[in-house]
Amino acid sequence: MEAFDGRGVRPISRNPGDLALRLAAYALLFAFWFAFSWRPWLAAFSCVLTVAILAVVSRLKRGVIGEPLVFSDFALLRQVPRHPELYYTRPLTDPRMAGLLLASLLAVALWYGIEPAALPHEPSVAVLAVIALPLALWTLVQLSGYGALGRRLATRFPAPDLERDVARSGLPATILAYAARWRSTRPDEESGPADPLGSTEARDRVVVVVQLESFVDPVRLGGPALPLMDTLRARATQYGRLRVPAHGAYTMRTEHAVLTGRTPESLGFGVFDPYLAQGGAEPTSLARLARRVGFETVFIHPFHRDFFGRASVMTRLGFDHLIMEEAFTGAPRIGPYVGDVALAERVLAEVRARTAPLFVFCVTMENHGPWKPGRLPGLDDPHAQYLHHVAHTGDAVAALIAGLEGLPATLCVFGDHAPSLASCRPGFGGTATDYALLHFGDAAVAPLRRDLTADALGRKLRAELSPA
Structure with missing residues (x-):
């Protein structure tokens, strides 16, 4: 057998x-x-x-x-x-x-x-x-x-x-x-500063990190060009391929890597499910670092609190405020899940309502599988369904870019893993998705193409939370 x-x-x-x-x-x-x-x-x-x-x-x-x-x-x-x-x-x-x-x-x-x-x-x-x-x-x-x-x-x-x-x-x-x-052999927790690092001088500072469900450039799947990709290549401070820990699933692996900056090797046998291994006990997570320098920390995800135990894990990771499925009652659903554009609108509402520097980590849901007949009216082909949803993802990120223009803000977007479609089987792109890092309110810089691992992106994001 x-x-x-x-x-x-x-x-x-x-x-x-x-x-x-x-x-x-x-x-x-x-x-x-x-x-x-x-x-x-x-x-x-x-x-x-x-x-x-x-x-x-x-x-x-x-x-x-x-x-x-x-x-x-x-x-x-x-x-x-x-x-x-x-x-x-x-x-x-x-x-x-x-x-x-x-x-x-x-x-x-x-x-x-x-x-x-x-x-x-x-x-x-x-x-x-x-x-x-x-x-x-x-x-x-x-x-x-x-x-x-x-x-x-x-x-x-x-x-x-x-x-x-x-x-x-x-x-x-x-x-x-x-x-x-x-x-x-539980993995060792990274050591971090025990005392607050002081408050940031940029009182209006905004850092938004968006994990895009099953996102890759649709051209890589034989789909039409997504206008967002041209925008990112022209507007991003840095962009490229993101090597993530899994293909087609295990969102928590990429999520944990970006939120903590920890390499897979440092997790030992907990590498297969970092949330099961640590439960969010990460003293140097991005959210904890943000709190130490005076940021409000918000986690937004329009799905059940119990999934992956996210509510308890995110609280332990350092998020003060969780906005989850119950906050999206009445929000438009595209297929079975809350639409990405509606999610982007909620992120921008949090930005507009801030009273302190704000760190937002957002996880989209619209393009989560399975893609199967009956999901979308008149569109039964799984590949076509995926492309329909990914177009909305592009619209959502474009709305975030427009909404953050003129603010002292940073926006990071990245795909958690490639979709588990018949046209995208293991081995596709070596588990690589796409990412981009954009800065607003600063002098324009030439876009830099640099491929990263998910944990390296997490370590890079730490600098965005440093005191100005």
């Missing part, structure tokens, strides 16, 4: 250590399911089914995003029932989903009736066994990152290398080992 990747059969490593680790992961899965049922054949079937499901989901994910399943993906499972449309699945109330779940429950119940439990006949011994096995598994999990076992895992998995480790040790073993390594 694991060897077949959809393009052929990959060889399985015959190294004794690799085979032992692979089989140990299967044994742990068997023990996990056995602890629920005490029926060996049911546990064995459940183990095989689990490995098969992991392999299929990982194969699908690799085809869209370009990487296999990782342990942090399981932390996102709680979001799937709440936002099934974002995960290309159906609600649990859909008859096809509900029917499948009901059939599975009936099959398990039938198996329970056919296969006898392997529990000891003595009731007291049976109760002890039912308690002891889960306790033993829980203890193993707690100790997996420490002691002799932790040292062995650290030697075998010193740093994240997904492709190598999955090919060598198998998907279940890699998922379990990475989770253990993450628990035992």
Whole structure:
């Protein structure tokens, strides 16, 4: 199951250590399911089914995003029932989903009736066994990152290398080992100044950073030229390609990189979901730095507060004021999400209403996938839908540029990742999107083309918050 990747059969490593680790992961899965049922054949079937499901989901994910399943993906499972449309699945109330779940429950119940439990006949011994096995598994999990076992895992998995480790040790073993390594090696927090840096002299200063959902220059996707791109190339202080940490998804990776300026290497095994790893505990985030020099800090995103746990994460990152979906009641929606132009209008309203230097970090939503029939009236082709939305993104950024003219302001716009479209599969542009940095109220300078990584852009933005 694991060897077949959809393009052929990959060889399985015959190294004794690799085979032992692979089989140990299967044994742990068997023990996990056995602890629920005490029926060996049911546990064995459940183990095989689990490995098969992991392999299929990982194969699908690799085809869209370009990487296999990782342990942090399981932390996102709680979001799937709440936002099934974002995960290309159906609600649990859909008859096809509900029917499948009901059939599975009936099959398990039938198996329970056919296969006898392997529990000891003595009731007291049976109760002890039912308690002891889960306790033993829980203890193993707690100790997996420490002691002799932790040292062995650290030697075998010193740093994240997904492709190598999955090919060598198998998907279940890699998922379990990475989770253990993450628990035992949380990334270090960057040190920052403990005392306030003083207030900025530019009392009217405005810094607006806009993360554009699934944004790349549409010409790169075979679409028509976007007037905004010519404006950016002529008007921006600096612009270029932005190398982001993922393709087609994982917005939080790019978001975290820009807000903190931290390199992927500094995050250790937390690199796959920095919000899960740190929860916003970043003393030198852009928002915290902005607060230290007297800026009001505002986070704007027209979507649910619970998604990625953004409300709590952004508060911990240093944002004083969160403007989220409930603030956009009645705002125009283009497809299922609040339109980018309406979002730009809200950003400019915050700029006009400011009473102090203002730092705004805004995340757009209009062009979030999936792009599928029924999303837009009379426009069912996913590629055409994307281009329709990206034109609105161009209008929104143009409105921000016009609204900030004449102010002592900085505007930074960047794409979080390329879209997960059939015309834009992994490998497109090497995970690069586009970015631009514009200054207003200053003497004109010649635009500079410079390609950056997302974390390098975050470090560059720190200078925009320095006291004038």
